[in-house]
Amino acid sequence: QSVLTQPPSASGTPGQRVSISCSGTTSNIGSSAVSWYQQLPGTAPKLLIYNNNQRPSGVPDRFSGSKSGNTASLTISGLQAEDEADYYCSSYTSRTTLLVFGGGTELTVL
């Protein structure tokens, strides 16, 4: 069981707006920045969002992140077929393990 909680699946049709939540505690999300990663089938993860809501160069502005208290969210606006992938949140934790991930959300574009 992962330290950060994500819904196992999400779906939407092309053009829709989809949000994925990531729930933690005051020991992780509540006191640290959140990152989001996209993992396309058969490939390595790719950084999508860092520092809660910042996009690395090259990431479309359709992807946005937010955080409130112990919960973070990734929102994809204008969903596209190529967005079908697994999405993971992560955060620093003050526990003995330094970095934790959510269990991942499999996004299906219908």
Added chain:
Amino acid sequence: EVQLVESGGGLVQPGGSLRLSCAASGFTFSNYWMSWVRQAPGKGLEWVANIKQDGSDKYYVDSVRGRFTVSRDNARNSLYLQMNILRAEDTAVYYCAREGGAGYSLDLWGQGTLVAVSS
């Protein structure tokens, strides 16, 4: 080209050892913390360990502490993971990753190397 390339994976018996390598190129390796992250077959991501720029600080997930050792050679632009006393539950694809963004984000990943622990 900015990239990370892992090597050293393979099949090993329970209780055995394996050393993974990660070759960095296209950026100043010695400027970055580096991490190892693993993914068991069909499962999610799990952070394993990381190491400071000069190798003076290292951190591990509880399940590998005492069995795995992370190290680096900045002259060779290389990161390593020495894995001892391997267990079946260590079976995974192991990725090396650069801690390049703010907030412990991993902004560059290798393609991964598969470690299978089985008799």
